[in-house]
Amino acid sequence: MKRVLIVTYHSIPALERWYRENESSLGRHIRILPKQQVGKGEGEWDVVVVIGGSLSLTREEIAGQCERFGWNPVCVHAFPLEKSFVPHSEAWLPRWEAFFRNILAGDDGIAQVRVHRLTSNPRVKVLSHPETKAQDIQEILTALKKRNLEVTAAEDEWHIAREGVNYRYVSSGTEETVGAFVIVPEVKEHFSLTLPDQVSDTRRLVPLSEFARSMEQKSYRRQRIAFLVPSLTTPPGVWERVFSLSKQLCEKDCAQVVVLCAETVVAGEGLEEAYRRSRQAGALYEKTDLSKAVFQETIDMRGIQVGFRTERDGADQTLLFDWLVAVPQLELVPFDVSGCFEADKIVLSLDRPVNSNLPPYALHFQGMYLISPFSSHSERIELAREVERYLSEGVIAEEARTEVDEEKCILCLTCVRTCPWGAVDVEGVLKRSKARVSWQTCRLCGLCASSCPAEAITIAGFPTGTDDMVPVISCGGEVS
Amino acid sequence: MKIVALCCDKSGYPAVLKAQQEGYLPGVELEVRAVSCLGVIRESLLLEILEGEVACLLLAGCPLESCHNLEGSRFAKARAERVNALLEEADVDKRVVLAFCTAEKTSQIREALSRWLDGKDGVM
Numbered sequence: 001m002k003r004v005l006i007v008t009y010h011s012i013p014a015l016e017r018w019y020r021e022n023e024s025s026l027g028r029h030i031r032i033l034p035k036q037q038v039g040k041g042e043g044e045w046d047v048v049v050v051i052g053g054s055l056s057l058t059r060e061e062i063a064g065q066c067e068r069f070g071w072n073p074v075c076v077h078a079f080p081l082e083k084s085f086v087p088h089s090e091a092w093l094p095r096w097e098a099f100f101r102n103i104l105a106g107d108d109g110i111a112q113v114r115v116h117r118l119t120s121n122p123r124v125k126v127l128s129h130p131e132t133k134a135q136d137i138q139e140i141l142t143a144l145k146k147r148n149l150e151v152t153a154a155e156d157e158w159h160i161a162r163e164g165v166n167y168r169y170v171s172s173g174t175e176e177t178v179g180a181f182v183i184v185p186e187v188k189e190h191f192s193l194t195l196p197d198q199v200s201d202t203r204r205l206v207p208l209s210e211f212a213r214s215m216e217q218k219s220y221r222r223q224r225i226a227f228l229v230p231s232l233t234t235p236p237g238v239w240e241r242v243f244s245l246s247k248q249l250c251e252k253d254c255a256q257v258v259v260l261c262a263e264t265v266v267a268g269e270g271l272e273e274a275y276r277r278s279r280q281a282g283a284l285y286e287k288t289d290l291s292k293a294v295f296q297e298t299i300d301m302r303g304i305q306v307g308f309r310t311e312r313d314g315a316d317q318t319l320l321f322d323w324l325v326a327v328p329q330l331e332l333v334p335f336d337v338s339g340c341f342e343a344d345k346i347v348l349s350l351d352r353p354v355n356s357n358l359p360p361y362a363l364h365f366q367g368m369y370l371i372s373p374f375s376s377h378s379e380r381i382e383l384a385r386e387v388e389r390y391l392s393e394g395v396i397a398e399e400a401r402t403e404v405d406e407e408k409c410i411l412c413l414t415c416v417r418t419c420p421w422g423a424v425d426v427e428g429v430l431k432r433s434k435a436r437v438s439w440q441t442c443r444l445c446g447l448c449a450s451s452c453p454a455e456a457i458t459i460a461g462f463p464t465g466t467d468d469m470v471p472v473i474s475c476g477g478e479v480s
Numbered sequence: 481m482k483i484v485a486l487c488c489d490k491s492g493y494p495a496v497l498k499a500q501q502e503g504y505l506p507g508v509e510l511e512v513r514a515v516s517c518l519g520v521i522r523e524s525l526l527l528e529i530l531e532g533e534v535a536c537l538l539l540a541g542c543p544l545e546s547c548h549n550l551e552g553s554r555f556a557k558a559r560a561e562r563v564n565a566l567l568e569e570a571d572v573d574k575r576v577v578l579a580f581c582t583a584e585k586t587s588q589i590r591e592a593l594s595r596w597l598d599g600k601d602g603v604m
Contacts, residue, residue, distance in 0.1 A: 418551065420549045445519065445552060446520035447552055451555070
């Protein structure tokens with residue numbers, strides 16, 4: 001008879017009751033023990049089910065627990081327990097029973113149990129930095145409310161703890177269970193280009209905000225001004241200011257304005273028109289790699305010479321400017337949760353994950369989403385859709401994942417040569433080695449899968465077969 | 481006339497949709513399928529699609545020298561040329577037409593299709 005040990009992190013009366021009622025029908029030797037009573041020398045168990053309080057345990061942490069208990073885990077099944085669910089045995093037990101029988105069905109120890117969300121708690125809390133504008137928060141709340149989600153903004157002081165797949169949110173005496181959090185972090189202006197100290201000493205390099213203020217008091221008549229936009233990620237709002245300032249300088253002060261940028265952003269409401277007007281007023285826009293530009297102050301320290309190579313025709317140019325305007329990019333400061341977020345591991349701040357295949361806005365923690373306060377309307381809608389999907393499905397699935405079949409891989413290294421992103425390398429030793437795809441670097445282009453002569457590489461979740469390869473987008477001569 | 485267009489997400493798909501919206505493809509029943517990169521399309525898939533009731537197969541992807549995934553368009557071109565050679569050998573008049581264009585430029589698609597209609601090589 002199969003011997004099953006159930007270890008619980010908390011006392012679960014409903015589970016004990018279920019066991020007493022179903023002991024005869026289960027046909028297994030089952031023992032339920034609280035975590036504290038588990039020790040070495042418990043005997044041999046065929047299946048050990050640990051009911052934890054949190055899903056944020058990593059594989060290493062689970063392995064550590066097993067080592068402490070003296071077990072050798074072949075397969076780990078996760079059953080997300082929610083404290084709030086336990087007393088309502090009618091709702092909790094059928095799911096538990098289905099889960100348990102599913103585990104026992106896999107006699108060979110490779111039962112694949114997909115962990116579903118146990119409750120659809122549609123409550124979403126928006127946590128924001130104190131300095132974020134109320135209007136920005138309101139727009140994010142509106143976007144979420146349109147998806148029929150129950151949304152509230154967080155109080156000034158709060159505390160979060162993991163509670164199964166959900167979170168317990170505590171603030172000024174009130175406690176509630178929250179399914180997901182949308183975090184609006186602080187945004188910091190940052191100019192990424194480093195200029196020589198001599199150039200900075202001329203005091204002719206001015207940040208954009210300071211320059212805009214000085215325009216009200218000072219005339220830049222017939223002066224030569226360069227806007228430096230080194231970043232590709234300068235947001236549309238900043239570009240709007242650049243367009244309007246350059247137009248104003250050209251028209252009112254008859255100044256010569258050159259915008260040196262890595263890329264011009266005109267994708268935004270009214271931005272293309274603002275760009276056109278700025279060009280018409282006489283501002284010049286030159287695409288160049290500013291990291292390779294040469295900056296040198298003039299002898300009288302009243303001007304700065306900028307040498308750069310234009311991307312348009314590759315010609316070297318050297319221009320003299322009276323003023324350089326540093327156009328910043330906006331950087332999200334990781335949200336500080338030190339001391340107010342309880343989890344199985346210490347969490348100091350919430351930062352964007354490095355895995356590019358995760359859905360946009362998702363963080364390391366399930367149910368936590370990050371959005372910039374300066375996000376566009378479409379980004380907010382996209383976020384709301386993502387949160388709604390998470391609350392209904394209960395997982396933040398990666399878009400797809402490249403997998404290598406160990407049995408099929410012939411180690412020809414074609415994929416290593418083919419991958420344009422350098423995401424493939426080789427793991428293992430000698431004849432037991434195989435190709436390995438880094439999930440963090442992989443961009444899911446699929447070139448390795450199509451080039452592999454042994455057809456060992458597949459993209460899970462993104463079928464590349466024939467019929468089901470891609471959905472038909474439009475048919476019949478009309479775009480839907 | 482039915483045409484199946486396999487487009488890459490980055491350039492081909494928006495370009496084909498734009499071409500269709502601008503009315504460059506009148507009287508054409510177009511079936512658009514998007515892939516992550518043209519380089520993922522195997523020759524077997526090209527032949528399988530051509531076995532159906534399609535007049536031609538349009539592959540629209542990034543420009544050869546600036547493919548988002550560096551080699552994707554080049555792979556697609558080599559495979560399409562091999563398939564076209566097979567079709568010619570088998571005396572089948574269907575062809576794989578290639579158009580390498582940016583997301584904004586639709587003229588390459590129109591020109592590739594009109595060249596194919598004129599019985600010329602469809603590669604731009």
